[in-house]
Amino acid sequence: MSARAARLIAVPFALMTFALRVVADFWVDPLALPLRPWPVSLAATVAAGLAAGLLPLGGYWLCTRHAWRRPAAWHADANRGRFVADLTPRWAGPQAVLIAWFSGGLVPDERVPGTDRVRIADLGVVTDVWIVLAAIALVAGVAVVLAGRPRLTLDPGGVMLQSLVTRRRFGWNDLVPGMPPPPAKPSPRVVTLYRRPPDASHGPFLPWRLPADRLHVDPAFLALSLRRYLDHPEHRQAIGTAEEIAALRDSAASPAPPS
Known part of the structure; x- marks a missing residue:
């Protein structure tokens, strides 16, 4: 089902x-x-x-x-070039x-x-x-x-979170690379991204909390996907394709490099 x-x-x-x-x-x-x-x-x-x-x-x-x-997967919307996770x-x-x-x-x-x-x-x-x-x-x-709200969407331009009445979207360049870290527990309530302040030269980074517990995607896979596109802009154009889903799964299956 x-x-x-x-x-x-x-x-x-x-x-x-x-x-x-x-x-x-x-x-x-x-x-x-x-x-x-x-x-x-x-x-x-x-x-x-x-x-x-x-x-x-x-x-x-x-x-x-x-x-x-x-699942450790996104719903791939190839026609619109995006990955989607619904309620x-x-x-x-x-x-x-x-x-x-x-x-x-x-x-x-x-x-x-x-x-x-x-x-x-x-x-x-x-x-x-x-x-x-x-x-x-x-x-x-x-x-x-x-x-099916909330709904989280990834596309080559950025990340969008939609609730029943609101919508927030940030471009990849508005968000801080290296985030979010792998979840510390199997089912975290939120996965946190950090966005740059409107004036990039002033102020601390601002947290953007994604409701991981309500999205139909494995939280660890969600965090890995976000880090991949924040840290490696060259992969963003492949968002929405089955090949990129396979690449994400391969990345998830690979052991983390030693720190």
């Missing part, structure tokens, strides 16, 4: 989570309310809420677990499920007087606001998955 397919599968699981959370709040919780003693009722209510999130998350993992491993499924699925779970809990509810039934709370315009917020949160969670 491709990483993109694994991300897209997160969408139905997110919708399932939203539906299960609403079912838990409006139909399962009323069944738990009459249970005695009260700790049993509370435990049943909490279990129903947790199950609404954990069951879809477990199902997503079972369907996509083989795509969670981040990794290991982040996309849990993120979408968590947002959907919280959005389902935003729908306000209240007990029907004199019964154990639950209904949407009658709070006037406040109810409408909460329902709209729930819908916005759910749509935002799905949009992040569909957009």
